[in-house]
Amino acid sequence: MIDQLINKIKATQNPTVVGLDPTYAMIPTFIKEEMLETYGKTPKAVAEMFLQFNKAIIDEVHDLIPSVKPQIAMYEQYGLEGLRAYIETIAYAKAKGLVVIGDVKRGDIASTAAAYAGHIAGVEIEGVHMDLWQEDAVTLNPYMGFDGIEPFIKACNDYHRGLFILVKTSNPSGKELQDLLVDGVPLYDKTADLVSEWGELAMGTMGYSEIGAVVGATYKEQGIELRKRMPHTFFLVPGYGAQGGKAEDLKDYFDKDGNGIIVNSSRGIIAAYQKDKEVTEKEFAIAAKKAVLAMRDDLQGVMR
Numbered sequence: 001m002i003d004q005l006i007n008k009i010k011a012t013q014n015p016t017v018v019g020l021d022p023t024y025a026m027i028p029t030f031i032k033e034e035m036l037e038t039y040g041k042t043p044k045a046v047a048e049m050f051l052q053f054n055k056a057i058i059d060e061v062h063d064l065i066p067s068v069k070p071q072i073a074m075y076e077q078y079g080l081e082g083l084r085a086y087i088e089t090i091a092y093a094k095a096k097g098l099v100v101i102g103d104v105k106r107g108d109i110a111s112t113a114a115a116y117a118g119h120i121a122g123v124e125i126e127g128v129h130m131d132l133w134q135e136d137a138v139t140l141n142p143y144m145g146f147d148g149i150e151p152f153i154k155a156c157n158d159y160h161r162g163l164f165i166l167v168k169t170s171n172p173s174g175k176e177l178q179d180l181l182v183d184g185v186p187l188y189d190k191t192a193d194l195v196s197e198w199g200e201l202a203m204g205t206m207g208y209s210e211i212g213a214v215v216g217a218t219y220k221e222q223g224i225e226l227r228k229r230m231p232h233t234f235f236l237v238p239g240y241g242a243q244g245g246k247a248e249d250l251k252d253y254f255d256k257d258g259n260g261i262i263v264n265s266s267r268g269i270i271a272a273y274q275k276d277k278e279v280t281e282k283e284f285a286i287a288a289k290k291a292v293l294a295m296r297d298d299l300q301g302v303m304r
């Protein structure tokens with residue numbers, strides 16, 4: 001995954017990942033009306049709304065970005081139909097050549113982690129291997145330690161997939177645990193050291209590991225320190241845009257070659273039409289494209 005991601009970032013000259021986090025409130029009225037008319041007030045109607053919305057945005061931006069990050073929570077709240085929309089969104093994005101990061105934030109004991117790792121390892125039924133989810137990478141919560149991560153690392157090596165493990169998250173309350181001092185060292189630094197160590201077990205060929213870290217855009221000082229501490233760890237950086245993170249804060253998150261991070265924006269891109277006075281509701285995907293181009297230019301301005 002990591003080599004493919006780096007090559008895609010180079011090809012597009014854009015380290016932007018579009019977060020596919022649709023909500024009911026975000027769906028344009030004309031799509032809502034059509035789906036409610038066809039499927040009634042059902043989870044299937046919402047799943048179809050999400051799919052139509054996502055596909056239109058992917059069609060508009062796929063050649064400008066390396067990657068998308070669907071957030072599973074937005075889909076799974078609608079049950080089986082929601083999960084179908086999640087899986088079909090992934091398949092559609094992959095068919096357009098995008099690297100797909102499933103934001104699933106899993107973490108459990110080894111036996112359960114082995115089942116969760118099916119997201120990237122697929123499943124085997126009577127000797128037949130099936131890749132049901134198809135994410136290229138998933139996000140993980142490291143709170144339960146190595147045995148909860150190990151099955152995913154095996155999947156990375158067996159199937160060229162990747163991980164992004166929470167190290168320093170973008171949200172305000174993350175510091176309640178992550179900034180606690182352990183032997184005088186913040187817990188996020190201890191986590192960073194573990195993630196770097198685990199990363200050695202699945203190195204790509206371009207200097208970065210398949211095992212990346214989630215480092216929020218909203219904690220600039222910590223992000224810069226983590227870049228130095230984790231030279232072979234690729235960062236997935238959420239918090240840009242809607243959460244207040246800015247490109248200028250990310251200058252030193254990049255490595256000396258202008259590589260090493262991918263920056264997520266979800267609401268700021270896919271709901272851009274709700275704030276863009278130059279577009280109609282029907283042009284929601286064009287507004288998303290404009291937001292992608294603005295974010296690309298913004299990030300290019302600080303890449304070395």
Ligand SMILES: O=c1ccn([C@@H]2O[C@H](COP(=O)(O)O)[C@@H](O)[C@H]2O)c(=O)[nH]1
Nearest residue numbers: 071169170171238239242243265266267
């Ligand atoms: O530290 C983290 C880890 C994950 N996220 C996820 O990223 C997106 C952010 O959405 P925006 O609309 O761009 O704020 C969302 O899926 C979060 O669950 C994060 O924000 N921070």
